[in-house]
Amino acid sequence: MASEIHMPAPVCLIENTEGQLVANQEALEILSGTKNPLVVVAIVGLYRTGKSYLMNKLAGKNKGFSLGSTVQSHTKGIWMWCVPHPKKPDHTLVLLDTEGLGDVEKGDNQNDSWIFALAILLSSTFVYNSMGTINQQAMDQLHYVTELSDRIRAKSSPNSNGIEDSADFVSFFPDFVWTLRDFSLELEADGLPITADEYLENSLKLKQGTTQSDQNFNLPRLCIRKFFPKKKCFIFDRPTHRKKLGQLETLHDNDLDPEFVQQASAFCSYIFKNSKTKTLSGDIKVNGPRLEKLVQTYVDAISRGDLPCMENAILALAQIENAAAVQKAIAHYDQQMGQMLQLPTETLQELLNLHRACEKEAIELFMRNSFKDRDHLCQKDLAAQLEKKRDDFCKQNVQASTDRCSDLLKDIFSPLEEAVKQGVYSKPGGYRLLIQKIQELKTKYLQQPNKGIQVTKIYVLILESC
Template sequence: MAPIPKISEAICLIENNGDSLSVKEEAKKILENISQPLVVVSIVGPYLSGKSYLMNKLSGDSKCGFSLGHTYDAKTKGIWMQCVPHPNKSGHTLILLDTEGTGNVTKGNVQNDHMILSLAMLMSSAVIYNSTTAINQDAVKKLYSMTETHQDITHRASKQNGQDVPTKDQDPMLPILVWTLRDVTLKLEMNGQPVTADEYLEKSLQDITSAKTPRTKEQNRARKTIRDFFPQRKCFVFDLPSSDKAILSMMDQVSEDKLQSRFVEETKDFCQFILEKVPPKQLKGGTPVTGSRFAYLLQSYLDVVKNHDIGFLDSSMSAMFVNENRKEIQRSIESYENKMLSRHVNNHEEFQQAHKATVEEIMQDFKKLCVKHEKSLEEYKEELKNGLQNKKDEIWKKCEETSEQSCKEIMEKLKSNLVQNIKGKKYHVAGGHKIFVTDRDSIIQEYDQKQDKGVKAEDVRQQFLSSLEDVEKIILKTDQEMSASKPMIFQLTDKSDPTQLSQYIQSYRLPAGPFSRILIQLFGFAGHGKSSFVNSCLYASGSGRFHDYAGEAACLGGKTIDRRGYKLTENITIVDNRGFSTMDSAQEWEIYAQLSNCVPLNEFVTWGKSQDERVNLVIKRANEDTTDVIVPVLIYSSQQSLNGEEHENIKKFLKQAHSITRILPFVVLTKSKMGNGASLKDKFLKMGMEKVYCIENYTMSDQLAIRSKHLNILTILYDILDYANYHLNTKSNALNKQEIASILMNKVRMIN
């Protein structure tokens, strides 16, 4: 909430020009800057009755408060205002209104008095009626005359609503009446019995029952009007402050020890009641009056008392509430925009989820802040929903534009070398298509790894691929034409020559038949080097330079959580399967599901599925048209031991892999220099494995090309192709898809 503006002294709120009243703009601007609820206390009564002194005591500032009259010349003209932080109600502002005194013989305009007093009653949470010596018929008559204007206003409103008699429940602006009786020298007694100040007030406002003359009827009507108009009443009786006239003439300048102690105590009791019991000012429906609302309604209050028509206030309040709620709608839309723009989304689904959550939050806040009046909350909520929908469309468009620009900038940087190679026709050679595809896929992989690309990431990705379709067709055709005269398989003469091995692998073609590719399936524990082996194979077989295509793990924790396929050639794909943490039954299904291609390439792998899900995957695999030669390869770190239960589980896996693929698994022992490779190799050979290799992978920190490393890796690939050829030529030894499905279905039943 906005702080209370600092006011050096009381300021005129309503100016009295004698014949007319007007709002002072300076005071109005002060109120407009107060967003806190107000407690409004006004004081009315005869001039020179000490009203300003009591208001200064409430404000706690006699020096900068209201001016006190030290002569018979009245000091207060119109209505003056003082704003202070409420001492008892945190987050509230106390507004004190000191009104022009009645009965000034120099004034002569009684109607003007009535307007000022009625205006004070309309604006206040509590009205202090300040009179002297005793509550007599004259004092009651004066207070009654002050309420006549408001009574007439209420009466007219009730007639317009088809009611005969106005009731206090119909007027939400009825203030508390606090009657302060000043300079009392007599004891509080009635009919010879002592009474309290409150009892004295109530008995003074009772109907006169002893006579039924027109005069007494008028007096009773006045008392009843006061009782009805002020359902909550309180009375304070004050002794003379001092018997010294000099002190009385300058009470704002003397200390309290110069005044009668009883008067000082009575003043403290009065202030305590006002500050503790007077509630905040409210409008219809219990809406609190803030400083800004009070300022907005000031002119309406004036119009009401001038025209004796409460409709001015009703229409003004309605317009104010509509205006406030519209502003709150605009603030809610701005808040929605800020919240949505602060969220990062990668696609339309995420955007929709963010929109839904943000709208729910905004609507809840708006429901708390929306001011209730004759226009329903649902109407405002519908207006807000429409505004949020329009803003949502703007934000989505902005997200698309921002994301598209960012993604295009990323793609332009990544594809620059590819574009130059295409212009230089470096791919228009025999074998150029594979190099083109490798470079293109490398760009896509790097692009996919970029974070926070936004909602247009996939569109820009697809635009890039689409832009290369015609170029790729030309490159492929050129490659095929230039390769047609060359032998299908390079004639290898020296297996110890890495260059010849690489050329052999690159030129390898599947023999005629139903098989579409050789699938080198890598398995092993997480973090044992599968991803590094993929990178090493791509590097050694002719990619030209080392890349972290598979994303090597930094520790034994592993990094691969999905099945990723990488093309070595058009006929050979090496698959980095998700590493397992144990070889127990909890992960056994997914291991064999990956081995047999039940889990698709390039999709996230989760451990543990229901039996129905597993059966469906097996059935789907059996119905697929693809035919692969699956070669199982176990990757195991030489730094790890192989004993006990793990030894038996690995042995079981290798046996099952052989059963499913009909190819005896290959075993690759990584990190051989730092581990016990020789001992492990012996253990795997004793399990019945024929091909066990000890190697060192290339890594991001160790990527310098070494002939012996290349030779070891290329030898593994050559032997895999050799085994695959044997498998293809031994048709009686090959399993069809239905046989694989049958084995896996049995595995499903065994696991469950």
């Protein structure tokens, strides 16, 4: 079970070395052993905005993801921490902490855009973390969302106009949570109190205008509204005095601002209760091996200079799992036939009935373990393999019956053959006695059990050879 996997600390899932993204084998092996459905929460945002602290709180720890206390970005690439889900039995909570966006030391916006896109592709809840208020500067910093349609493909072949269907594109997007750190404004509009969610909705309102300035203002807001149908906002006071921020890993809740502690608790409760299981199109629940394959597929596509494609990733995943489902079904068929089939069978129908029962179970097992079997290719492969196994069993049945009947006839008739050689029946009336003896031995032969379907054919062949 995935909940038995013990990760005392995060590991790097996707390494970022000099602008090259590479999947880390250690993390992939951890995922391969995580069989439970996954709830995947990813957090992104500018560097030095406290992302890692929130992720540690979700893990139920003070330490884990590197917090850092300087102006340098600590997290590089995407780091992963798998923990038992605190509210969903038999589920695993996968926390993904990403390197800070806009790190001046990197000097590579392309890299930031890919980190942002991968967080979208891999998560079921996407947390965007920023400082202060939602103003135009905050929106400008979220320009990565406007680039998503240039970074991700839902289908391998867009329509004839080269444009993807909007519903297909948005269908795999995660839920969106905006966390505002060190928020100092009063939550009110027109003199009335508003909620953080209402504040977010107000901030996403569009300008009515057609100037370039209006378009620049509206674009990130349009993308957020379009890509993320489900949105949530949380505000956080400063956790403690600025001089103590570097000690957050060692501070207890009673050392922090009570408002911040309550806000962090509300954020964690929401994530635990509302974050969904990572699900692919066709209601395919993602477990560890499936997320492992998605990571490999997306990172490989980026390294080749291609756009990560959701459809291709799912088909690659289906190809692997469907081939495994065929083998699992074949193994089940072999096991059942091996336990229940005793060769030779008395009739061919007895063998065929047993084959059909085991075949039915095998196909049902395949159907439970397969998905997106394009043109039923894997199911056809399974049917062909089962048909061959049926034919092989029929041949084995004939051979087993032949061998059994031949051995029986040899044992029963060998004394008679010896008597004929010795001339026992070469006397008057001997032929009648021989025929009588043959009938007695034939009756004895027919009374023997487990002769199978060759009982008459082999007897006739033996007689003809005498």
